Amino acid sequence: MTPLLSVQGVTKHYGPHIGCADVSFDLYPGxxxxxxxxxxxxxxxxxxxxxxxxxxxxGQVVFDTRGHGPRDTVTMSEPERRMLARTDWAFVHQHARDxxxxxxxxxxxxxxxxxxxxxxxxxxxxxxxxxxLGRVEIDAARVDDRxxxxxxxxxxxxxxxxxxxxGPRLVFMDEPTGGLDVSVQARLLDLLRGLxxxxxxxxxxxxxxxAVVRLLADRLMVMKSGRVVEAGLTxxxxxxxxxxxSQLLVSSVLQV
Amino acid sequence: xxERAYNFAxxxxxxKRMIRRAILKGLAIPGYQxxxxxxxxxxxxxxxTGGVQVSAAVLTPDDTLKVIDQGADDTTNAVSIRSxxxxxxxxxxxxxxxxxxxxxxxxRIPEEPLREGQILVYQVPIPEPLRFLEPRExxxxxxxxxxxxxxxxxxxxxxxxxHGHIATSYAYPVxxxxxxxxxPSPIPKFDNPKLGNMAAIQLFGAGREQxxxxxxxxxxxxxxxxxxxxxEPSKADHPCGMCGGTDSYLDELIVDDAGGRMFVxxxxxxxxxxxxxxxxxxxxx
Ligand SMILES: Nc1ncnc2c1ncn2[C@@H]1O[C@H](COP(=O)(O)OP(=O)(O)O)[C@@H](O)[C@H]1O
Ligand SMILES: [Mg+2]
Ligand SMILES: [Zn+2]
Numbered sequence: 001m002t003p004l005l006s007v008q009g010v011t012k013h014y015g016p017h018i019g020c021a022d023v024s025f026d027l028y029p030g031x032x033x034x035x036x037x038x039x040x041x042x043x044x045x046x047x048x049x050x051x052x053x054x055x056x057x058x059g060q061v062v063f064d065t066r067g068h069g070p071r072d073t074v075t076m077s078e079p080e081r082r083m084l085a086r087t088d089w090a091f092v093h094q095h096a097r098d099x100x101x102x103x104x105x106x107x108x109x110x111x112x113x114x115x116x117x118x119x120x121x122x123x124x125x126x127x128x129x130x131x132x133l134g135r136v137e138i139d140a141a142r143v144d145d146r147x148x149x150x151x152x153x154x155x156x157x158x159x160x161x162x163x164x165x166x167g168p169r170l171v172f173m174d175e176p177t178g179g180l181d182v183s184v185q186a187r188l189l190d191l192l193r194g195l196x197x198x199x200x201x202x203x204x205x206x207x208x209x210x211a212v213v214r215l216l217a218d219r220l221m222v223m224k225s226g227r228v229v230e231a232g233l234t235x236x237x238x239x240x241x242x243x244x245x246s247q248l249l250v251s252s253v254l255q256v
Numbered sequence: 257x258x259e260r261a262y263n264f265a266x267x268x269x270x271x272k273r274m275i276r277r278a279i280l281k282g283l284a285i286p287g288y289q290x291x292x293x294x295x296x297x298x299x300x301x302x303x304x305t306g307g308v309q310v311s312a313a314v315l316t317p318d319d320t321l322k323v324i325d326q327g328a329d330d331t332t333n334a335v336s337i338r339s340x341x342x343x344x345x346x347x348x349x350x351x352x353x354x355x356x357x358x359x360x361x362x363x364r365i366p367e368e369p370l371r372e373g374q375i376l377v378y379q380v381p382i383p384e385p386l387r388f389l390e391p392r393e394x395x396x397x398x399x400x401x402x403x404x405x406x407x408x409x410x411x412x413x414x415x416x417x418x419h420g421h422i423a424t425s426y427a428y429p430v431x432x433x434x435x436x437x438x439x440p441s442p443i444p445k446f447d448n449p450k451l452g453n454m455a456a457i458q459l460f461g462a463g464r465e466q467x468x469x470x471x472x473x474x475x476x477x478x479x480x481x482x483x484x485x486x487x488e489p490s491k492a493d494h495p496c497g498m499c500g501g502t503d504s505y506l507d508e509l510i511v512d513d514a515g516g517r518m519f520v521x522x523x524x525x526x527x528x529x530x531x532x533x534x535x536x537x538x539x540x541x
Pocket of ligand 2: 043044045174
């Protein structure tokens with residue numbers, strides 16, 4: 001089987017500082033990969049390199065495109081990359097305000113990706129937006145309200161709806177539950193788990209919260225100082241960590 | 257009479273050449289916003305300094321200039337721009353659309369169809385149609401270059417969601433030759449159909465924002481819309497009170513203290529021409 005995403009030797013420096021170094025892995029269709037590690041370990045840098053927000057210093061990010069099979073997204077043209085970003089890829093930001101248009105209604109936020117790929121029937125767009133609000137447990141009556149009037153948890157759910165409405169093949173998430181109250185986090189996690197299962201989503205989820213990967217990820221990579229120190233099936237890594245740093249990470253969480 | 261203290265049409269030759277290059281580039285890439293080094297003009301921004309600079313760059317001594325503001329030749333703004341070019345360029349002026357070779361306008365396209373050889377110069381306050389939802393210039397430039405225009409329909413979507421129909425009635429966005437999305441300046445959407453396939457050259461100048469864009473003759477211009485909410489060039493549903501015309505854009509005037517109203521052509525020259533030809537509306541004396 002062809003990997004949906006094949007990351008080869010991705011390295012990114014910020015001046016002399018390492019962002020991430022020599023990261024390689026394959027993600028197969030329908031898989032959810034978790035990336036864990038403490039703050040500053042390079043998780044977001046790696047994610048942004050994969051999603052085309054940052055240009056790696058070296059390495060390849062090969063995506064299995066619908067039209068032309070596996071293509072290195074680092075070297076493809078920006079129009080091609082942007083087209084992927086608004087069709088086959090989705091990106092869920094930690095802070096909903098970074099991923100939403102705060103001055104646009106909930107319906108407009110969800111409908112934007114549809115319109116970006118050519119949807120021109122208002123009634124259809126609105127019906128799809130309303131349907132998606134329902135799927136992320138937002139009352140359809142809020143379709144014309146702006147996200148500024150939503151709670152943090154609702155904003156995050158709206159961001160997820162806005163990203164999933166076009167049926168992306170790969171979802172990048174950066175700390176999707178970060179910054180939310182614990183009870184709100186639990187509800188969001190349940191929702192994400194349902195969507196991942198129902199849609200058969202392929203996803204890469206960055207988090208420092210091991211509970212998130214325990215629930216969502218099939219496989220796990222542990223990062224430290226920009227490098228992957230351990231990788232494997234989620235349960236294996238969490239229950240029987242091999243690397244000293246992974247053991248520390250797991251034990252410190254277990255104490256919480 | 258030309259005051260010799262000025263160069264022809266006020267601007268120095270080098271500046272005019274720079275503006276002409278921007279105009280030519282704009283004509284070569286219809287709808288694309290060309291940056292230019294806008295000059296200080298002896299009038300405040302908001303008075304059409306962008307349009308004035310474009311007019312100054314295209315005027316020749318043989319031209320006949322018409323200046324309109326919301327369709328009228330006699331507003332303060334129109335009068336002062338006209339007299340500015342009378343003083344600095346010594347060109348002939350007119351209020352008759354058909355006699356003019358260069359027409360500078362704010363907020364209207366004349367009713368009388370323009371012909372080849374004429375130039376219509378628009379005063380533009382905000383050239384960027386995507387500004388409303390994306391304030392970052394770096395981002396809007398990228399959106400134009402990548403034809404990433406989903407946001408434009410988000411604006412129309414929001415209109416319908418809020419008002420039940422597309423409520424945008426001025427500066428209604430258009431797509432030029434299937435490529436660039438363009439702000440036609442704050443003309444009423446009634447005028448949008450005239451933008452496309454026009455025989456005259458259309459030039460747009462934004463002074464404060466330092467942008468020039470253009471439509472060469474016979475360019476395809478399509479107003480954005482949805483399949484189930486098609487673009488409609490609306491106007492007040494009345495005949496003109498003065499000339500009885502039924503197909504021109506109308507201004508609503510309050511005519512007495514009792515709240516009496518009257519609808520009159522916004523294009524003064526058009527209305528007067530019809531009256532001179534014997535057409536009479538119900539409010540005409
Ligand atoms: N824009 C930046 N400029 C300079 N250094 C950065 C920048 N972004 C991140 N870094 C550094 O790169 C390293 C990895 O950061 P990041 O990828 O944000 O880690 P994480 O997401 O795991 O917290 C850290 O040392 C961080 O300080
Ligand atoms: Mg991070
Ligand atoms: Zn009239």
